[in-house]
Amino acid sequence: LSATIGRIAATILLVIVVATVAGPGGAAAESDHGAAVLTVGFPEAIPVTFSGDLVVRFHGDPGTDCAARGLCGYTGTVQWTPTPGWQLQVNKGLFGPAYSLALQNSGFGIAFQAPAGGTTDDQTHQQSARQGSPGASCDDAMRTGGQVGLPIVRGQVAIWLRNAYPSIVQTRCPGPLISDLASALPLAWAPLRTILRGDDTIGLRGDHSFAANGLAGTVNSTLMLRLGEPSRDGSTSTLPLHEHRERSVTAHDGVAITGATTDDISGDRTRALCGPLAACGVHGAVSVRPGVGGAKASFEADGPVHLPYRDFLAALNLTDRGPAPKSIGVDETISWRHGVTIADLSQGASSCTDSAQLGRGQMDAFVRAGRLHAQYVLGDDALGDMFRTRCAGPFGPQFSVITGTVPLSDLTTRRFVLSLDGRPKAIDDGYTEHISSRLTLTFTRVSVTSRIIRFKAS
Amino acid sequence: VEIVWTGDPARGCATAGVCSVVGSLQVEAGTSGSYSTGTGTPIEITDPNAVARVEYPSDDGGGPRVCVEPEPFDVSFKPGLPLRAKAQTLAPERSFAISPPSAGDCAGPTVAQLLKLRLTARPRGGHRYDLSGTDHFGAGPFEVSISSNLQISVTPSKGSSGTGSAGRQPKPQPELEEYAQVDYRVVGFGGRVTIPFAGAPAPGCEPMAACDASGALSMATGAPRQTFRVEGEQIVRYRISPSRALADLVSGRLPADDNFEPVALHDSLSATFAAPGLARCTDTLTTSPGDITSIFTDRSDVLTFLPGPGPNSELIDDPLRTDCPGPGSYDAIYNTSLATGTVPIAQLRARRVNAVLHASGAFVSTAYTGTRRGSIRFTLIRTREWGGTRRIRAIPGELP
Numbered sequence: 001l002s003a004t005i006g007r008i009a010a011t012i013l014l015v016i017v018v019a020t021v022a023g024p025g026g027a028a029a030e031s032d033h034g035a036a037v038l039t040v041g042f043p044e045a046i047p048v049t050f051s052g053d054l055v056v057r058f059h060g061d062p063g064t065d066c067a068a069r070g071l072c073g074y075t076g077t078v079q080w081t082p083t084p085g086w087q088l089q090v091n092k093g094l095f096g097p098a099y100s101l102a103l104q105n106s107g108f109g110i111a112f113q114a115p116a117g118g119t120t121d122d123q124t125h126q127q128s129a130r131q132g133s134p135g136a137s138c139d140d141a142m143r144t145g146g147q148v149g150l151p152i153v154r155g156q157v158a159i160w161l162r163n164a165y166p167s168i169v170q171t172r173c174p175g176p177l178i179s180d181l182a183s184a185l186p187l188a189w190a191p192l193r194t195i196l197r198g199d200d201t202i203g204l205r206g207d208h209s210f211a212a213n214g215l216a217g218t219v220n221s222t223l224m225l226r227l228g229e230p231s232r233d234g235s236t237s238t239l240p241l242h243e244h245r246e247r248s249v250t251a252h253d254g255v256a257i258t259g260a261t262t263d264d265i266s267g268d269r270t271r272a273l274c275g276p277l278a279a280c281g282v283h284g285a286v287s288v289r290p291g292v293g294g295a296k297a298s299f300e301a302d303g304p305v306h307l308p309y310r311d312f313l314a315a316l317n318l319t320d321r322g323p324a325p326k327s328i329g330v331d332e333t334i335s336w337r338h339g340v341t342i343a344d345l346s347q348g349a350s351s352c353t354d355s356a357q358l359g360r361g362q363m364d365a366f367v368r369a370g371r372l373h374a375q376y377v378l379g380d381d382a383l384g385d386m387f388r389t390r391c392a393g394p395f396g397p398q399f400s401v402i403t404g405t406v407p408l409s410d411l412t413t414r415r416f417v418l419s420l421d422g423r424p425k426a427i428d429d430g431y432t433e434h435i436s437s438r439l440t441l442t443f444t445r446v447s448v449t450s451r452i453i454r455f456k457a458s
Numbered sequence: 459v460e461i462v463w464t465g466d467p468a469r470g471c472a473t474a475g476v477c478s479v480v481g482s483l484q485v486e487a488g489t490s491g492s493y494s495t496g497t498g499t500p501i502e503i504t505d506p507n508a509v510a511r512v513e514y515p516s517d518d519g520g521g522p523r524v525c526v527e528p529e530p531f532d533v534s535f536k537p538g539l540p541l542r543a544k545a546q547t548l549a550p551e552r553s554f555a556i557s558p559p560s561a562g563d564c565a566g567p568t569v570a571q572l573l574k575l576r577l578t579a580r581p582r583g584g585h586r587y588d589l590s591g592t593d594h595f596g597a598g599p600f601e602v603s604i605s606s607n608l609q610i611s612v613t614p615s616k617g618s619s620g621t622g623s624a625g626r627q628p629k630p631q632p633e634l635e636e637y638a639q640v641d642y643r644v645v646g647f648g649g650r651v652t653i654p655f656a657g658a659p660a661p662g663c664e665p666m667a668a669c670d671a672s673g674a675l676s677m678a679t680g681a682p683r684q685t686f687r688v689e690g691e692q693i694v695r696y697r698i699s700p701s702r703a704l705a706d707l708v709s710g711r712l713p714a715d716d717n718f719e720p721v722a723l724h725d726s727l728s729a730t731f732a733a734p735g736l737a738r739c740t741d742t743l744t745t746s747p748g749d750i751t752s753i754f755t756d757r758s759d760v761l762t763f764l765p766g767p768g769p770n771s772e773l774i775d776d777p778l779r780t781d782c783p784g785p786g787s788y789d790a791i792y793n794t795s796l797a798t799g800t801v802p803i804a805q806l807r808a809r810r811v812n813a814v815l816h817a818s819g820a821f822v823s824t825a826y827t828g829t830r831r832g833s834i835r836f837t838l839i840r841t842r843e844w845g846g847t848r849r850i851r852a853i854p855g856e857l858p
Contacts, residue, residue, distance in 0.1 A: 079661050122665075137521070273484060276511040395507075428486060
């Protein structure tokens with residue numbers, strides 16, 4: 001086990017070196033003596049001034065069936081204003097894409113402000129179900145959008161706030177999701193070569209309309225990015241690279257996930273706390289269902305190529321032939337492409353029923369003390385809080401973990417079941433929350449594959 | 459920890475115009491907090507996602523307006539005794555209030571007033587402590603109530619120690635240092651800076667309930683009798699006479715140091731805020747002491763006026779905040795200073811030096827727009843000057 005941990009740690013270290021330390025000058029190359037070497041430099045940072053703002057005005061839209069979701073009575077405005085402290089982080093990978101770019105906000109050194117990319121202000125008004133009644137307003141503000149990944153396609157860099165994390169429209173008030181606005185958000189393409197030179201201005205201005213999933217409206221952007229001079233750090237170091245060969249044996253399992261993590265919510269009883277969020281009297285549940293449509297698990301054993309195949313099967317606990325050599329390391333992952341969050345909330349005569357797609361997700365798995373353990377971290381997915389829908393509601397638990405375990409002997413069968421449960425605590429402005437979580441994972445062996453891999457490593 | 463404030467008639471909310479104003483700041487340490495503790499070390503409670511929310515009642519029959527602003531919370535509470543000893547009241551450590559409780563640009567108590575917050579810690583055995591309870595206190599025209607259900611569980615960790623070598627340090631060498639100093643008495647300090655402001659266009663003004671608002675901040679400044687020093691030093695190869703050293707200082711050949719031991723100021727801050735449908739708010743506070751920082755360039759001593767708190771202040775407070783809504787420092791003087799003035803170095807040996815710091819310029823923030831006006835004047839009376847050359851020991855290339 002310690003060898004496994006050591007191998008994983010070493011892998012992580014190498015990945016970290018490649019992902020965060022290798023700079024534009026970093027590359028695998030031949031040295032003067034003909035030996036392979038790894039040259040690592042430091043990442044390049046380009047200071048960025050982000051100005052302007054982005055305003056989303058929305059209303060319930062019968063044309064996209066607001067009635068089915070209970071969104072017809074809503075009108076609102078969401079405004080995102082970037083805060084100072086942005087920079088463009090440039091990393092050059094060695095084995096993956098040539099460059100990876102991200103806009104990041106450090107946010108440090110500014111009095112009276114916290115590190116964040118911008119402020120999202122949301123004001124949503126809900127018409128009362130009773131005629132003549134003034135209705136209710138939800139007012140919220142969040143620090144959001146501290147990081148924006150910039151994909152590169154054929155030498156062109158896409159600057160699109162759809163990729164901002166956390167989502168720049170994420171608040172506790174009802175309103176559109178970032179996926180609803182995607183086509184209306186400003187998108188700028190700029191040549192990679194131009195971006196790396198710095199000293200340029202990129203416009204993200206534009207006015208567009210959207211209509212999706214019960215809400216319609218406009219997106220008005222006056223955002224501008226001003227790139228400064230790149231900071232070039234010439235320091236590099238060189239590490240010798242050696243060729244390695246390893247055997248990799250992988251057990252591929254299909255996984256069916258059933259169950260959910262359910263957040264039973266109710267508005268806070270104190271008027272001063274629930275009032276500004278229009279949460280007084282709200283009750284209902286928000287459920288997160290990961291792995292809808294199936295998941296897959298891979299149990300991968302890597303080790304010296306001269307070891308027999310049966311040792312790798314033993315390392316994967318596919319046989320009961322006793323302990324495997326410590327020189328074989330095992331990595332377990334459980335991942336899925338889709339999930340869904342479902343909200344069913346009511347407040348007096350009003351109700352809101354909505355669902356939102358969750359993106360890719362994964363669960364950590366590891367072997368300890370003769371058992372397979374799995375843990376699922378509740379919190380954010382790639383876009384932000386996984387408990388968000390178009391309905392109002394609190395943020396879910398952050399970085400809470402639910403766990404489950406089975407004896408390793410279960411893995412020798414083609415089909416086994418692992419259950420995870422927990423009751424993580426959560427508390428958020430304006431609401432009280434009670435969370436219960438139970439997920440059942442049914443693993444079915446699909447195949448076991450073996451291959452020899454060649455790679456260079458330091 | 460729930461912090462709720464309400465305008466209190468018994469505390470003069472009618473005069474301030476904040477009766478029926480209700481505000482809150484919820485600190486959720488359980489999901490986002492980080493803590494470290496030990497015998498006598500502070501307990502740090504953080505919530506980077508805390509939000510100030512304040513409802514203003516309408517005085518014309520309309521619905522209430524709501525002001526919201528993210529106000530991260532990061533405050534350390536230092537036990538007077540080891541936590542395990544007995545129940546005790548914990549007060550915020552002002553010097554460790556990195557991001558103290560605040561109403562932001564909304565109406566509410568100032569940071570200094572909110573730092574009356576107290577929590578009671580009761581040991582529950584097994585490194586667990588109960589900080590739940592309620593409290594209330596007066597803060598300007600507001601009554602503040604605190605409700606906590608905070609529980610702390612301490613995970614003891616094994617201490618680590620290590621030895622290391624700092625490496626070989628270069629040895630100080632004997633050097634000659636030219637130096638010159640001029641002391642002044644600061645007299646005749648006075649002036650006023652005003653910041654008239656208005657709500658920015660919609661939708662920027664909406665989250666702060668600032669649409670169609672108008673008002674002004676006015677800061678009257680004075681200073682107690684005190685001294686101000688200009689000094690400089692540099693390594694030289696030959697002895698320099700006292701008169702030459704002083705001449706070098708005022709000619710710029712001897713670089714003067716930036717002065718971060720500033721002139722301490724006493725400020726009085728008045729604020730007004732009015733918006734259609736809302737009661738007019740007025741407030742006057744004696745604010746945290748301000749400072750004057752002097753930054754030298756080749757040709758002139760640039761004196762920059764920064765309203766408190768200065769480098770020596772213990773509290774990160776916003777010196778433009780009162781109990782009324784309105785723009786704060788982040789809006790009105792972000793990336794600049796409230797007032798600046800320039801004194802040529804050549805004047806520094808004069809018997810009297812008159813300095814005028816002018817406030818100027820406009821600001822545009824998301825919720826507010828405004829201008830900076832007015833000036834601050836004072837006179838420096840030279841009381842002492844001396845200089846010359848002295849022997850020192852210094853690491854080559856570095857002044858001691």
